[in-house]
């Protein structure tokens with residue numbers, strides 16, 4: 001490095017005026033089995049030997065020349081290789097590759113074409129290791145700094161998803177984070193029970209292994225039973241805007257010695273990187289004129305560090321799968337941040353969720369670092385289901401000391417001259433689930449009909465349609481709000497109609513309900529109101545909106561959220577964010593639930609008849625779970641108080657969606673095409689019993 005030039009000047013001198021480098025890496029993990037022991041031809045531990053087995057099996061059998069050729073497709077090459085009993089770690093000209101017997105982790109930066117090489121990777125596994133099927137695939141990357149420099153299929157996320165979808169079945173693509181800021185793309189396909197088929201057209205199964213298969217039980221017969229630890233956790237710290245002092249350390253200064261491995265060792269000491277994991281076997285490399293990469297091995301885990309020190313695109317990444325418990329994640333983050341002194345950084349913890357793992361605790365344990373302010377903290381559940389056990393905790397026990405109303409008082413504002421069924425379905429479903437009391441506040445002509453449907457309901461004819469001169473808007477609103485002291489949860493919309501006076505009244509009632517901090521469920525015509533006046537509900541986290549496909553689109557339009565460039569399933573998170581943390585339940589072939597931070601998916605089997613009114617049932621169910629959430633926090637019964645009030649809308653929505661689908665499934669099973677919404681209501685009791693009753 002020239003002594004009297006700034007780093008910028010050095011870059012321009014060496015690389016030219018327009019030089020930039022894409023530091024953020026593409027990361028691919030392909031698992032061919034859950035552990036090394038599930039791979040054919042593995043050498044199993046000698047019973048008398050405490051030492052780990054010499055696991056040169058599976059993918060580790062593939063020779064270096066094959067990998068060299070393979071990496072040509074990625075457009076990078078091998079600089080150095082280290083290994084231990086568990087894996088081979090390749091340091092690449094553009095990042096790293098880790099090869100275990102049962103999985104490969106390939107991480108490449110710049111304009112490498114990682115996915116292009118994927119079919120060849122599957123072919124190598126099949127041809128040389130008898131690994132014809134994969135068990136888990138994970139591909140991720142941060143949004144690129146310079147996307148226009150990438151080549152196919154990395155030009156944009158949709159292309160990458162299409163590429164992966166063509167190769168593997170059942171993939172799921174996600175975008176996490178701010179679309180107009182830092183965000184991540186993830187694609188994953190996994191199947192804990194079965195192996196995934198892949199469709200690599202170039203793959204041909206060699207005839208001599210035509211009949212070879214390796215179901216887990218077949219392998220298990222060859223050795224003592226093993227407990228497969230499926231826990232897998234990766235921590236990634238991505239840093240930009242590194243300090244000038246830090247950057248200068250990653251330039252090659254000929255006066256200090258050679259670049260390459262020798263330079264790498266120098267950098268490890270100069271920066272303190274060698275102290276991150278002092279016990280690690282470290283392989284580091286200093287590029288000429290600048291840049292640094294390192295792989296570190298600790299037992300069966302690894303870490304890697306890659307640094308792009310050009311000031312115009314400065315970037316450093318640290319990634320590890322070395323197990324860290326929730327409490328000590330902060331220690332490693334602090335150490336890494338102290339070494340690189342970034343202006344901005346983000347931490348991603350990717351964890352497979354097994355057992356009773358407390359993800360909330362993990363997320364909360366990631367604290368703010370002195371000198372930084374936190375912009376975002378997202379917990380994203382990928383195809384995960386919130387613990388049924390958690391929902392069960394919200395359900396009030398049936399105790400002799402309780403009195404009328406404590407298990408839930410639900411008020412439905414809806415019901416007009418045109419629609420009387422909707423408010424009935426909604427309120428009656430709340431009773432069927434277990435709420436003690438349900439009121440319907442409706443227009444007088446609807447009141448007569450609804451009273452006739454069910455004497456269990458309390459029907460108040462307080463609402464007025466336009467042209468009805470009997471009552472002013474103010475009187476209507478005051479009458480309804482007079483019920484609030486007796487209400488736990490308010491549902492607005494079923495059968496309300498689009499009459500101006502009815503909608504104006506609903507608007508006033510929602511505003512008053514917010515002042516009283518009442519949980520709200522808004523559906524049907526209530527959503528029509530919101531689509532025209534989103535400000536009524538924006539930033540009120542106690543509200544849940546339950547749009548069907550048409551209503552969802554209208555809400556997105558109202559909030560200016562466009563499908564272009566977004567994955568269809570990401571829209572809900574964006575809508576939740578746009579509404580400032582309101583929970584959205586997007587109903588359809590599968591239901592998605594999001595508050596803008598988390599997304600739950602409910603794809604349990606439902607019935608095949610789409611009769612009107614099922615959405616109304618759902619509102620009654622959500623409201624009852626919400627009311628139980630309030631009773632939980634009022635400590636109506638003894639419990640450990642482990643569920644936070646902020647979790648309730650997501651949990652209540654999830655519980656209601658699963659229950660609704662089960663009601664629809666079982667009613668359809670009995671009645672087929674003749675099934676009616678009222679048949680589904682009759683299934684609420686048995687379905688609840690099946691899913692949630694202890």
Ligand SMILES: NC(=O)C1=CN([C@@H]2O[C@H](COP(=O)(O)OP(=O)(O)OC[C@H]3O[C@@H](n4cnc5c(N)ncnc54)[C@H](O)[C@@H]3O)[C@@H](O)[C@H]2O)[C@@H](O)CC1
Pocket residue numbers: 419420421422423493494495496497524525548549550551612613615616
């Ligand atoms: N028995 C009853 O009294 C019922 C009354 N309902 C009430 O009827 C009023 C109007 O509700 P709508 O749902 O008709 O109004 P929407 O504005 O949701 O629907 C408008 C149009 O979109 C169509 N549509 C709805 N869901 C769709 C989907 N998933 N895919 C494609 N097209 C779809 C509808 O058929 C309708 O033509 C509301 O007040 C509602 O509460 C409904 O809740 C159904 C039952």
Ligand SMILES: Nc1ncnc2c1ncn2[C@@H]1O[C@H](COP(=O)(O)OP(=O)(O)OP(=O)(O)O)[C@@H](O)[C@H]1O
Pocket residue numbers: 524547548549587588589590591606607610611612613614615616617618657660661
């Ligand atoms: N294609 C589908 N497959 C399975 N379930 C579905 C499908 N479409 C909707 N549902 C379920 O039906 C219920 C009602 O959703 P729908 O989209 O019909 O709402 P809605 O139009 O608001 O209903 P309503 O008729 O009460 O106004 C939800 O629980 C949803 O999960």
